[in-house]
Structures are given as C-alpha cells and as structure tokens.
Amino acid sequence: MPRKSRKAPTTSLDATDENPASRRSFLKLSAAALAAPALLRTPTARAGDDDDDEGVAAPVVPPSPYTTPWVEYLPNAITPVLAVDRLTPAPTLTANLGGGEAGRDEHQRYAELTVTPPRLYELHAVERDWRFHQDLPVQPVWIYQANTPDFSPVILARYGYPLLCRIYNDLPPNHQGFGTPEISTHLHNLHCGSESDGFPGDYYSANKFGPTLTAQGHFKDHFYPNILAGYDEFPATKGDPREALGTLFYHDHTLDFTAPNLYRGLAGFYLLFDDIDSGNEQDTNPQALRLPSGAYDYPLDFCDRRFDPTGMLFYDQLNPEGILGDKVVINGKIEPVLRVARRKYRFRLLNTGPSRFYALSLVNANNAMQVFTYIANDGNLLPAPLKLQTRVELGVAERADIIVDFAKYPLGTELYLVNRMRQEDTRGPKDVKDTGPRILKFVVDRNATDYSRVPNTLRPLRPVTEAEKASAKVRRWEFNRSGGLWTINEKLVDVQNPRAKIPKGSHEIWELVNPEDGWHHPIHIHFEEGIILSKTVLGQNVPIPVHERGRKDVFVLGEDMTIRVFLRFRDFHGKYVMHCHNLIHEDHAMMVRWDIEDDDDSNGSA
Incomplete structure (x- = not known):
C-alpha cells in the first residue's frame, strides 16, 4: 500500500535556552554523547517505511540479562501515602516565589472549592537506589518519595474533599545518564485547573524553569479540588455523579523528556472514591457498590524496560524510534510473585509504557485460560460489569479494573498473568497470540473473609444527544x-x-x-x-x-x-x-x- 505524502514539519519557536525548540535540538545533537558502548548502529529502512526515514541509524541493543523468575515478592497490600499536618511555608493562592515555589499561575476557584479545608500531601522527586531483581545490580532510579515504602506511592482521595499536594524537586542537578532533572507532574486525568495539570512547559527545578512558568523553584503546589466534572452544569449535586473517576495516576510530563524521566521511575497511583465507588466493601450506604477494598484493592503498574549487559537500565532518548523494553517491570519488580487470599480482588491495571502494549490473560499452571470480570476502563466504571472475560488489552496509559475471584482455587494454587500481545518495535503491536510470556505469578496462600460483591449495575453513562x-x-x-x-x-x-x-x-x-x-x-x-x-x-x-x-x-x-x-x-x-x-x-x-x-x-x- 503506498504511503501518503506529507509536508515537512514547521515550528515558529526561537532557539533560546528555555525554549522547546532548543531542547529538541539538544536531543538531536547529543546522540553520540549518550549512546551506550554496547550499542551497534545499523540502518532501519524496512518494507513500508517512509522515504524521509530511510537510512536513519537506529539502536540495536543486546537483550537484557537473564533474570530468575518468581524470586521477587510484592507486598500483600499497598501502603497509601499519609496526609501531613502542615506544609512549610504555608500554601498560598498565588505562587510563593519568596518561599521557593516555582512561578505558576494562581489556583483557580480555590476559595470556592476549599469550604472543606484541603488535605495536605507532600511528595519529593528524588534519586534513590533500587533493585529491580536480585539478579541485577542496585542502581539509581528517580521516584516520587513519600511516607510509604512502595516504589510508586499511592494516594487515596475522595470527591468532595480537596487536596493540596506539594511536589518538591530534589533530583540531582548534575545527574548522570538519560533524563533531565526538571519535573512537571501531571495527574492523569483529574478534573482540575490548568495550573495544576502538569502542563509540559511548566517544568521546574531550583535553577531552571519552563517557557510557561515565570520563575524557577524548589517546589510547586498542586491544587486537586476533587470535584465532579459538570460542577457548574449541575449545581444541585456539585457536578455529574455519572462522570466520577476511580483509577488515576500521576507521572512526570517534562517537555521533550517525559519518556526518560518516567522510564527512571517518576510515576504513582491516585485512587479517587465517591459514594458509589466508596472504597469500603462493608459500606452500609445502599448506593455503595461494595467492591473489593483495602488490602484487596490492588494497583499494578506495568512498564517495559531494557537493561544493558551489566544489568543497568538502558534508554536511548535521542532516537525517534526509542527503545522497546524486553523486561516487564511490575510495581518496580521483574517477574514478581503476589500472594493472595481465597476471595475477590480488585486489580487496577495500568500501562505506564513507554511503548509496549499488552494483552493480559490469567492462566493456570497448565496455561488454561481463567475468567475474570472487567469493571472499569481508563478510570471510569462501566455501566455494567463484563463477566467471563479472558483478556484485557492496554495501550500506553490505558487502565483497566478487573475483579478476580480466588475463592474457587484451593490453597497452594499458582496462577500467572501472561502477555499475549506480540510487539517487535516501538511503533506498535502486531497481533495477539494464543499464549505469551508469564510476567506475574499469583500464589493462593491463605483464607480471608470476603464482604465484597460485584453488582450487575455499576455507574450509568450520560448519553450524547x-x-x-x-x-x-x-x-x-x-x-x-x-x-x-x-x-x-x-x-x-x-x-x-x-x-x-x-x-x-x-x-x-x-x-x-x-x-x-x-x-x-x-x-x-x-x-x-x-x-x-x-x-x-x-x-x-x-x-x-x-x-x-x-x-x-x-x-x-x-x-x-x-x-x-x-x-x-x-x-x-x-x-x-x-x-x-x-x-x-x-x-x-x-x-x-x-x-x-x-x-x-x-x-x-x-
């Protein structure tokens, strides 16, 4: 099939230091400096490629080192981030430049939406040591650090209760390797003012700031009002309850460097509840769905990574084809084990990328497909659960909430999550195979009381007239x-x-x-x-x-x-x-x- 003709891209930006065009030029001109020694350069022209792509050198890297499966364990439950009593200096409506805050715009509708005082949270983007697998070396990663031991901190929030999250940039200014030590944190896909959305041009550090901020800063306050979309349209209910979200996540969104910064680890979950999806399976409110909650509401972050022959994270941020990871890292671990109880679990599945797609299925030790119930897509509860499902597909940044009932399995049962999606490069998936590599192991190891349920009706959908x-x-x-x-x-x-x-x-x-x-x-x-x-x-x-x-x-x-x-x-x-x-x-x-x-x-x- 012939390719469509296209014009050359255009941009009107000047080449200044804080300018997106100059940052993109830096990416192009710095390729040789950041290429790994193990990298071999070969042409990438292939059948069907564009004329303007022919002859472009692309990285060919050896596969990641072998890792022994099922020797790393995930915690039985997630420890959520705790609110703090105060922030010093105290939050202000406009940017507190004198106190070290980056030059953001004023918080929108703050007085109106904080009749209930906001809960206060604090995150620090830091470099710390981490081990993805015991067969790989300890190495520096970048994470959002909070008062929780988890690799990707989970924040629990509720509609009607605003939240103010101060995010410090404590990354080393003279870091080694890929990425850039500025941050702009996007809470995907919260309904909030643009000044708190994590706009890509709003990146900041103590000595640098993006083209859509007015000053550098050590931190930036994000106002998350936790209001329903349609707040002005439906004043009686303070928004449209049909549009409540559940599974959100936050990640770095720095212009031109989102992929390498997130690749280093800058991501976490933000779970949002309301009267329907209340986060309490023993809720006596007749509106409450009573879905699995607490330790049995478990977020899982899937991301593809590549490691060099020494076992260190490898990424080529200069090539527009990027690098497709050959290891799937789940909540910071490779081929981990999750021990589960004989009862229902809600798994919140998230693909943080950067490039791999997934077709996830649950199988037993003999590779026989197991069924689950699909209840939410991209953070939105479906109108009704999809029962007896055997596959869930996730493009990058897509989410899916599923219910797996382990009650039907005897103690000692081993189950596996497999990825059946075949993908050979960053351009996208090829097809779904009958089977695939096992990436997560479940071991049913205990009994537990189950108060949860999965009703036949979840959240109604507002129609488009x-x-x-x-x-x-x-x-x-x-x-x-x-x-x-x-x-x-x-x-x-x-x-x-x-x-x-x-x-x-x-x-x-x-x-x-x-x-x-x-x-x-x-x-x-x-x-x-x-x-x-x-x-x-x-x-x-x-x-x-x-x-x-x-x-x-x-x-x-x-x-x-x-x-x-x-x-x-x-x-x-x-x-x-x-x-x-x-x-x-x-x-x-x-x-x-x-x-x-x-x-x-x-x-x-x-």
Whole structure:
C-alpha cells in the first residue's frame, strides 16, 4: 500500500535556552554523547517505511540479562501515602516565589472549592537506589518519595474533599545518564485547573524553569479540588455523579523528556472514591457498590524496560524510534510473585509504557485460560460489569479494573498473568497470540473473609444527544510522521501557542486520524473524558469494543484508523494538551496545546 505524502514539519519557536525548540535540538545533537558502548548502529529502512526515514541509524541493543523468575515478592497490600499536618511555608493562592515555589499561575476557584479545608500531601522527586531483581545490580532510579515504602506511592482521595499536594524537586542537578532533572507532574486525568495539570512547559527545578512558568523553584503546589466534572452544569449535586473517576495516576510530563524521566521511575497511583465507588466493601450506604477494598484493592503498574549487559537500565532518548523494553517491570519488580487470599480482588491495571502494549490473560499452571470480570476502563466504571472475560488489552496509559475471584482455587494454587500481545518495535503491536510470556505469578496462600460483591449495575453513562452532536464544532487532528519526527496536523508541538481555543462550557467532536499503516498511537486528551462515537478503518465502520463504550481519556489509533470522540469542556480554563502517549512519539514531538477560554468568542481552528 503506498504511503501518503506529507509536508515537512514547521515550528515558529526561537532557539533560546528555555525554549522547546532548543531542547529538541539538544536531543538531536547529543546522540553520540549518550549512546551506550554496547550499542551497534545499523540502518532501519524496512518494507513500508517512509522515504524521509530511510537510512536513519537506529539502536540495536543486546537483550537484557537473564533474570530468575518468581524470586521477587510484592507486598500483600499497598501502603497509601499519609496526609501531613502542615506544609512549610504555608500554601498560598498565588505562587510563593519568596518561599521557593516555582512561578505558576494562581489556583483557580480555590476559595470556592476549599469550604472543606484541603488535605495536605507532600511528595519529593528524588534519586534513590533500587533493585529491580536480585539478579541485577542496585542502581539509581528517580521516584516520587513519600511516607510509604512502595516504589510508586499511592494516594487515596475522595470527591468532595480537596487536596493540596506539594511536589518538591530534589533530583540531582548534575545527574548522570538519560533524563533531565526538571519535573512537571501531571495527574492523569483529574478534573482540575490548568495550573495544576502538569502542563509540559511548566517544568521546574531550583535553577531552571519552563517557557510557561515565570520563575524557577524548589517546589510547586498542586491544587486537586476533587470535584465532579459538570460542577457548574449541575449545581444541585456539585457536578455529574455519572462522570466520577476511580483509577488515576500521576507521572512526570517534562517537555521533550517525559519518556526518560518516567522510564527512571517518576510515576504513582491516585485512587479517587465517591459514594458509589466508596472504597469500603462493608459500606452500609445502599448506593455503595461494595467492591473489593483495602488490602484487596490492588494497583499494578506495568512498564517495559531494557537493561544493558551489566544489568543497568538502558534508554536511548535521542532516537525517534526509542527503545522497546524486553523486561516487564511490575510495581518496580521483574517477574514478581503476589500472594493472595481465597476471595475477590480488585486489580487496577495500568500501562505506564513507554511503548509496549499488552494483552493480559490469567492462566493456570497448565496455561488454561481463567475468567475474570472487567469493571472499569481508563478510570471510569462501566455501566455494567463484563463477566467471563479472558483478556484485557492496554495501550500506553490505558487502565483497566478487573475483579478476580480466588475463592474457587484451593490453597497452594499458582496462577500467572501472561502477555499475549506480540510487539517487535516501538511503533506498535502486531497481533495477539494464543499464549505469551508469564510476567506475574499469583500464589493462593491463605483464607480471608470476603464482604465484597460485584453488582450487575455499576455507574450509568450520560448519553450524547443528537442535538449535542448536531451543534458540536468538529476538529480534525491528524497524527503523522514528518522529517523523522512525529507531528499533529504536520506541525511539531509549540507549548507557547494554542492550536485551538475553546469556549468554556462548550462541546465538540474531535476526529483523531491516523493516515498511516506503520504504527499505532494511544492518544491522550487532558482534562476531560470523551465518548467514542465511531471508528473507521480505511473509511469503513468497525465495531467499538464493549469495554470502550464508556468514558475514556486514551484512544488507541490503529493503522489507517479514524476515531470520532465527543468531548465537553467545563468548569476551568487555561492551557492543556493532547498527545500520543507512546512516550517516544510524545517527546519527538507529537503533542498539541489547546486552551479553554472563559469568553464565548473563542473560535480558533486546528
């Protein structure tokens, strides 16, 4: 099939030190300095590649060292981050520049949304030693450190109870290897003001700041109001309960360096509860679903990593094809064991990337498929549970909540989570196989009382009316490859200039278009969830999978695919982004800024 012709990418940015264009130039010019000694350089031209990609040198690295399976253990329960009594200096509405805070915008609607005083949290981005596996050496990683022993700290929050999280940047300014010691923390996909969204240009350290901040700083305060979307539209209920989220996560989003910074470990979970999904399986409220809770509500972070022959993390941040990891790290460990009780568990599955897709199945020791119940996608409870499932697919940044009932297995039973998705490079998956490598082992080792249940109705979905569809402005966003970089509508990211200006309170239909047949793009839209209206491949309608018929914030664009998404824009204003969450594509520079504006004359086009 012939390739589509494309224009060269354009950008209007000047080459200054704090400028996205100069940072991207640094990525290109520094390749030789950061290449690993074990790296061999060979051409990457392959059947179907673009003319402008031919002859580009790509890294060929040896496989990661062998690791003995099932000798690392995950804790039986997750220890959540605890709130702190006070923050010093005290939080302020505007940036406390004198106290060491980075130059952010003012917190939106703070007085209105803090009638209940906010709970205070503190995270520190730090470098610390970690061992991914006992067969690999101890090595430095970057993590968000909190008052919990877990590799990826988990924050528990609740709608109606605002939270203020101070995030310090304690990374070493003269670090070694890949990444950059600035941070901008994005809480994916909380409904909050743009100043707390973790905008990529809002990166900061004690001596450096991004183009969309006004000053450097040692920390930045993030205001997470924990309000329901539609807060202004539904004043009686303070938002639309149909739009409550559950499984969120936070990660670094520094412009041009999201992939390497996250690769080093900067990610964690943020679990959000309400009266329906209350986090208490013994809840007496008749509205409560009573899903598995406490130690039996267990988040699992899957990420692909590559290690060099000495066992150290390897990453090539300069090549626009990136590196596909051949080890799956789960909550910081390779091929770990999780000991479970004979009862129901809620597993919150998250793919933090940077590039690998998953098709996860549960099997017994004889590789026979086991069934589970699928209850949520991308943090959104489905209208009804999908029972007797045997596979869940995750593009980068997609989430899925599943219920596994271990009560039917005798003590001593061993089960495995396998990845059946075949993928050979960072461009995307190839197909789903009958079996795959085992990446996580469950051992049923104890009995436990089970008060939980899985009702036949979960959370209703707000419908999109025909009138809303007819009145919606339609924007087309085309995800492409140009000049060896990744583009949207044939342009590179420019975080200082919005490509769309959208009136607050409006709704639109966005057409996400992948005109290519060589790669997949998991497209993430910040701030609001959308509903898929249709999918087409080469102009022909294809079915929308049942698990994608609820609300989503990541939309996997397959080859030659177009997805039409209905979106509402409510309650806050400011700058947000849409980007490919294959972090290689994002950093090279498949991202676009769009703004929500308070006035009604915003009619900017894509």
